[in-house]
Amino acid sequence: MLPSTHDRNRSRRRSCHRRKVKCIGDGTKPCKNCVSAGLACTYNAIPQKKGPKGSRAKVLSELRENQRQSHLTQSSPYELTSRSISPQAFSRTPGLLSQDVLDPCIQYFFTNIYSTQPILHRQRLQETVLQMEHSIEAYCTMASLCAYVLFQPSMVLPQTSSFGPNHSTSALGHLLLEETIRARKGYEYFENPTIMTIYTSFFIFCSYFALDRQNAAWSYLRQALTFAHVMNLHEEDTYKDDDFISASRMRRMYWTLFISERFTIEAQVCNPGIDFLQGLRFQKT
DNA sequence: TTATTCGGAAATTAAAAACA
């Protein structure tokens, strides 16, 4: 018989949890495991909520919607702008974010944008691409990143892209921006934000900024900053259990948000021509 | 031989659904 939740929440230590070992010490601090391993003995701050999230019937309707979307896409992959996006459709639009779009967008980001926004790591980003299959959050991150890139004036998709020659690059950007915002409604990103939640909000901010929609951009930037604070990215202790790459990218993300916010305020008040923000709007090669 | 990692089974929990 395991101890009650209350007891476990009290006694469960961060290091023991991470190591998947029983916390020995009768509630004393530091616990024996931490003493023998020479670790700081800290409590897990906020336990996750257990149990199903949202209505269970939602799963069925989501599956139905997925099938409906799939059927529509098979007949006409990109006639989706207005008709397929219903308020209930929280699932992704099949075929919209294809490898044909992802690869050139990622390439463009690291060639032209990374120098001013070094917030992503190429290998980790490829891992996020692989996660898209089962993670709607990963999907939203990649969709918003691609939208941002596609709004860059110098960004041109290769002719081989399945998007086809009849649509402009920025039109696909609009579709992906809408897709991100719609798909995001399908999960509770507010409750437990992750670094991907921040990336998504930031890329939506960048997209709106590129479209010169200042107010929408501003609100998403503030949202990203709020998530960063919820995740304690402003405290160095937050990074101590993360590997070097994750920690450095999170630090860079936090400072990019911080600087973006400062410059956005200045741009709104006195000087719209600041280089940093121009970099968001026009990443010219 | 000892220490550490981590897959995964079991326990626990909370919310939705079913029932009276």
Place this chain on the structure above:
DNA sequence: GTTTTTAATTTCCGAATAAT
């Protein structure tokens, strides 16, 4: 309102692996 079912998280056993 109560009970049951379901789907989520948490705990930590013990096998596998690494370090000494």
